[in-house]
Amino acid sequence: xNILVTGGVGFIGSHLVDRLLLLGHNVTVYDAMIHGxxxxxxxxxxxxxxxxxxxxxxxxxxxxxxxxxxYDQDLVYHLAANADVRGGTKFPGRDxxxxxxxxxxxxxxxxxxxxxxxxxxxxSAVYGNQTVFPTSEDAPFPVxxxxxxxxxxxxxxxxxxxxxxxxxxxxIYRFAPVLGERYAHGHVWDFYQKLKTDPHHxxxxxxxxxxxxxxxxxxxxxxxxxxxxxxPRMAPPVLIxxxxxxxxxxxxxxxxxxxxxxxxxxxxxxxxxxGGWPGDPPRIELHCGRLRNLGWxxxxxxxxxxxxxxxxxE
Amino acid sequence: xNILVTGGVGFIGSHLVDRLLLLGHNVTVYDAMIHGxxxxxxxxxxxxxxxxxxxxxxxxxxxxxxxxxxYDQDLVYHLAANADVRGGTKFPGRDxxxxxxxxxxxxxxxxxxxxxxxxxxxxSAVYGNQTVFPTSEDAPFPVxxxxxxxxxxxxxxxxxxxxxxxxxxxxIYRFAPVLGERYAHGHVWDFYQKLKTDPHHxxxxxxxxxxxxxxxxxxxxxxxxxxxxxxPRMAPPVLIxxxxxxxxxxxxxxxxxxxxxxxxxxxxxxxxxxGGWPGDPPRIELHCGRLRNLGWxxxxxxxxxxxxxxxxxE
Numbered sequence: 001x002n003i004l005v006t007g008g009v010g011f012i013g014s015h016l017v018d019r020l021l022l023l024g025h026n027v028t029v030y031d032a033m034i035h036g037x038x039x040x041x042x043x044x045x046x047x048x049x050x051x052x053x054x055x056x057x058x059x060x061x062x063x064x065x066x067x068x069x070x071y072d073q074d075l076v077y078h079l080a081a082n083a084d085v086r087g088g089t090k091f092p093g094r095d096x097x098x099x100x101x102x103x104x105x106x107x108x109x110x111x112x113x114x115x116x117x118x119x120x121x122x123x124s125a126v127y128g129n130q131t132v133f134p135t136s137e138d139a140p141f142p143v144x145x146x147x148x149x150x151x152x153x154x155x156x157x158x159x160x161x162x163x164x165x166x167x168x169x170x171x172i173y174r175f176a177p178v179l180g181e182r183y184a185h186g187h188v189w190d191f192y193q194k195l196k197t198d199p200h201h202x203x204x205x206x207x208x209x210x211x212x213x214x215x216x217x218x219x220x221x222x223x224x225x226x227x228x229x230x231x232p233r234m235a236p237p238v239l240i241x242x243x244x245x246x247x248x249x250x251x252x253x254x255x256x257x258x259x260x261x262x263x264x265x266x267x268x269x270x271x272x273x274x275g276g277w278p279g280d281p282p283r284i285e286l287h288c289g290r291l292r293n294l295g296w297x298x299x300x301x302x303x304x305x306x307x308x309x310x311x312x313x314e
Numbered sequence: 315x316n317i318l319v320t321g322g323v324g325f326i327g328s329h330l331v332d333r334l335l336l337l338g339h340n341v342t343v344y345d346a347m348i349h350g351x352x353x354x355x356x357x358x359x360x361x362x363x364x365x366x367x368x369x370x371x372x373x374x375x376x377x378x379x380x381x382x383x384x385y386d387q388d389l390v391y392h393l394a395a396n397a398d399v400r401g402g403t404k405f406p407g408r409d410x411x412x413x414x415x416x417x418x419x420x421x422x423x424x425x426x427x428x429x430x431x432x433x434x435x436x437x438s439a440v441y442g443n444q445t446v447f448p449t450s451e452d453a454p455f456p457v458x459x460x461x462x463x464x465x466x467x468x469x470x471x472x473x474x475x476x477x478x479x480x481x482x483x484x485x486i487y488r489f490a491p492v493l494g495e496r497y498a499h500g501h502v503w504d505f506y507q508k509l510k511t512d513p514h515h516x517x518x519x520x521x522x523x524x525x526x527x528x529x530x531x532x533x534x535x536x537x538x539x540x541x542x543x544x545x546p547r548m549a550p551p552v553l554i555x556x557x558x559x560x561x562x563x564x565x566x567x568x569x570x571x572x573x574x575x576x577x578x579x580x581x582x583x584x585x586x587x588x589g590g591w592p593g594d595p596p597r598i599e600l601h602c603g604r605l606r607n608l609g610w611x612x613x614x615x616x617x618x619x620x621x622x623x624x625x626x627x628e
Binding site: 089092093096100104108111126127128137138139140141142143144145146147149150151153154156157158160161162164165166238240278279 | 403406407410414418422425440441442451452453454455456457458459460461463464465467468470471472474475476478479480552554592593
């Protein structure tokens with residue numbers, strides 16, 4: 001297949017591109033290249049797959065370049081997004097711009113370019129302060145508590161409406177927080193950086209009891225290719241899948257493993273409160289039965305995912 | 315209270331303003347005045363309440379005028395929106411612009427003006443193609459099927475995130491389709507216009523079996539003032555209420571009543587399909603227990619609402 005990956009140089013995107021190339025697809029990456037593992041990773045991919053790999057630098061506002069990128073594509077993986085969940089209240093407007101309006105521009109260009117299929121990286125943050133655990137895809141209609149979650153649920157809605165309105169079809173993935181190699185934000189990264197500077201003290205955002213079903217990036221990629229690549233379909237127009245492990249770990253547990261791996265024993269202090277920042281859901285525990293029914297299952301435990309992530313920094 | 319009503323010259327907005335003035339509040343209307351019952355209605359209100367009623371013409375992009383309108387307000391009713399539900403696929407971008415981005419601009423200006431309380435006119439369309447009836451506010455997380463519904467669910471999410479992120483608080487109303495005096499779009503209006511031109515034939519969008527719990531505009535206004543005005547609160551940050559009758563009527567039934575009232579007996583033809591247009595939910599039947607627990611109940615049946623609407627045209 002001819003596949004376009006937006007945000008293809010990012011953490012999850014670059015792993016997806018590696019897998020798609022390995023599976024024999026023609027892959028075009030469309031990315032603003034503000035963040036991500038550009039140089040070494042790109043050079044390796046270009047060297048290995050000179051005929052099947054292409055990179056186009058641009059953002060969603062660059063209409064002509066985006067149209068060029070969309071030419072003759074069978075499928076778009078839309079992973080380009082603002083992933084700084086915490087910065088929402090500091091930069092109001094950013095989630096809306098980069099997650100929703102960018103998605104809107106992509107959909108409009110897809111419609112004009114007659115590219116009908118999209119796979120979208122959404123987030124478990126759309127469940128807001130959920131009360132039903134484990135949370136399934138048809139959980140009670142949530143109230144949004146973060147601009148990040150709000151922008152993603154808005155993008156999901158827009159994608160779905162385009163599918164029903166214009167004969168497109170979508171697979172939407174709601175990821176639990178993802179860990180693994182090339183990861184460069186979030187609590188593991190923060191703790192690692194802080195402990196490198198001061199191994200004796202650590203400040204934990206929240207009360208340390210936030211519990212989430214973190215998932216390893218290779219397992220996420222398994223999910224991303226499973227249904228979209230291997231089971232093409234045209235109906236129903238929209239399918240939604242949770243992607244997470246069956247376990248949860250707390251921030252405190254994760255910090256235990258990070259400290260063990262780094263050989264440090266810092267004194268812990270807590271900022272307090274149920275969430276680490278405004279809109280941080282205290283619990284993310286996903287029910288992933290839909291995806292498991294297709295044969296998917298996570299292969300790496302949260303503990304191993306944390307440890308692999310820490311090792312990748314070193 | 316000092317109250318700002320956006321979209322205050324529209325169908326629902328103008329009824330709300332009348333009620334708020336009657337209740338003794340100071341009311342400012344902020345409206346682009348593209349649609350709505352401007353002249354005669356405004357003149358009457360100005361004459362009756364010269365000190366408590368003010369109108370400012372502007373859209374959500376007019377920052378300075380909006381800041382002026384927000385000055386010293388206790389509460390904003392945000393009713394300004396694109397209400398042409400059907401035109402979504404013909405004008406993609408319009409729902410996003412007028413329903414979501416306009417709401418975003420309002421929220422940003424409210425934050426800057428330190429106006430912390432908003433009541434928002436959302437819609438039962440956010441439930442998409444729901445399968446649970448009657449549908450309560452915490453119904454299964456729906457898939458959006460129309461750009462209108464997607465833009466409103468996105469606006470709801472944004473409002474909620476602002477409440478959790480910036481200490482604001484919101485009441486969100488999900489209206490069933492509203493009928494009554496000053497109504498000027500939707501199926502009753504369409505049928506009336508068509509039958510005035512040709513009383514012998516009528517084309518019905520869909521199969522005529524679409525069933526919805528239409529609600530009369532005065533009952534909607536009861537709902538809008540009940541909790542917001544009479545029971546002020548600061549927590550929880552977001553409350554959501556369905557607003558509809560307990561009955562449903564089909565498009566065919568409604569057409570029966572319209573024909574009876576107009577004294578015509580047209581031959582009916584149907585465009586076919588479960589919905590009248592792409593994204594039209596075949597059934598809207600709301601569970602309104604939350605609002606009823608506050609003492610609200612609809613006082614006008616759907617039949618009477620349809621007949622009053624037709625009479626208002628004459």
